[in-house]
Structure formats: structure tokens, C-alpha cells
Amino acid sequence: MNRVIKFSIVILAAVFLSAFYPAREEKLVVIDPGHGGADAGARLDEIAEKDLTLAIAEKLQKFNSDTRIKIVLSRNTDHLKTLKERVEEINLLKPDLLISLHVSTHENVNEQGIQATVCANKDYESVSSVVAENLVASFPDAFEKQPVQAGNYFILRNLDSPGVLLNMGYLSNEHDRAYLSSEAGQNEIANTIVTAIQKSL
Numbered sequence: 175m176n177r178v179i180k181f182s183i184v185i186l187a188a189v190f191l192s193a194f195y196p197a198r199e200e201k202l203v204v205i206d207p208g209h210g211g212a213d214a215g216a217r218l219d220e221i222a223e224k225d226l227t228l229a230i231a232e233k234l235q236k237f238n239s240d241t242r243i244k245i246v247l248s249r250n251t252d253h254l255k256t257l258k259e260r261v262e263e264i265n266l267l268k269p270d271l272l273i274s275l276h277v278s279t280h281e282n283v284n285e286q287g288i289q290a291t292v293c294a295n296k297d298y299e300s301v302s303s304v305v306a307e308n309l310v311a312s313f314p315d316a317f318e319k320q321p322v323q324a325g326n327y328f329i330l331r332n333l334d335s336p337g338v339l340l341n342m343g344y345l346s347n348e349h350d351r352a353y354l355s356s357e358a359g360q361n362e363i364a365n366t367i368v369t370a371i372q373k374s375l
Contacts (some may be wrong), residue, residue, distance in 0.1 A: 211254025233364035272337035280348035286347040287318030
């Protein structure tokens with residue numbers, strides 16, 4: 175069999191296989207570490223929301239080994255972007271999903287746990303809700319899991335893709351604070367979010 179015939183057979187086989195086993199489409203996920211720069215977000219003593227969200231976002235990007243999913247960060251340094259700038263940049267990327275990472279404080283030190291928020295009455299509300307449910311369900315039982323709620327946050331309201339705002343805990347709560355500020359806790363949170371993304375997409 176000459177080389178031309180062999181080459182033709184290889185090409186035909188490739189076409190046949192691609193018809194029945196199409197290449198998997200890469201999904202783009204934007205992780206938005208809340209706050210940054212002069213905007214520290216929630217703070218307790220020396221622990222600032224802007225630092226925790228960035229640390230967890232960077233771990234999350236590092237831990238993703240799924241070649242179907244590309245994760246990019248809306249910021250990878252400690253600098254301030256306005257909400258308008260964030261949304262405009264994210265919409266230009268046309269992601270399949272946005273997850274905006276946050277932590278909170280509360281006057282009640284017993285308030286704790288995970289809560290995911292989606293924007294109601296948006297084209298992507300149903301998809302966002304599925305992702306939000308997966309995110310909350312993926313967290314260990316040691317975390318108190320709040321029901322998914324609807325919210326009118328600027329970044330969700332102006333997003334052109336499915337999006338979830340994830341509150342990962344409360345700095346004012348001793349359990350959450352210790353977990354969020356520890357290397358082991360951040361690693362587990364990042365891995366949990368990666369797992370939920372892979373399950374959702």
C-alpha cells in the first residue's frame with residue numbers, strides 16, 4: 175500500500191471519528207476575587223476579605239486539572255477595579271460562568287456558613303441556580319449551608335452570562351475565620367469550588 179493511500183485512510187478515519195466523537199468544547203470560567211486595593215472589603219484585625227478571596231482564587235485556578243475548563247481571574251494582584259470595570263471586562267470575555275468570591279462579617283458572631291446568590295429574572299437564572307446549588311452542596315458538612323438566595327448585586331445584574339456570588343463564610347465567626355485564614359482551609363475551599371464547577375459544566 176503506497177503512502178498516498180495510507181494517508182487517505184488516516185484522513186478518512188479521522189473524519190469518521192470526529193463525526194461520532196466531536197472534540198469537547200472548552201468552557202471558560204471567570205473567578206472574581208472580591209474587592210482589592212484600597213477596598214479591603216470585610217475586615218477583622220489584620221484579616222481582610224480582599225486577601226482571602228485572591229488567595230483562594232489563585233489556588234482554585236491552580237487546582238483545576240480539567241482540560242475542558244479554563245479558569246481566569248478578574249484580578250491576580252491587589253489592585254482596585256470598580257464594579258463597572260469588572261463587569262465590562264468580564265462581559266468582553268463572554269464566559270460560560272462567573273463566580274464572584276466574598277466573605278462577610280456580622281454583628282452576630284454565631285452567624286456562619288456558605289451562601290450563594292443569583293440574580294432573579296435574568297436569562298441565565300436557571301443555569302446560575304443549578305451552579306449555586308452545586309456549590310453549596312459540595313462544601314463539607316462542617317459548614318452551615320444557607321439556602322440559595324436571589325439578590326440584586328451590581329455584578330450579577332449587569333452580567334451577560336450565568337453568575338453566582340459566593341459568600342464563603344464570616345470573619346466574625348470563630349470557626350469560619352479560622353478555616354478561611356488557614357492554608358488547609360483555603361485549599362479545601364478551592365478544591366470544593368473546582369469540583370462544583372466540573373460537576374456543573
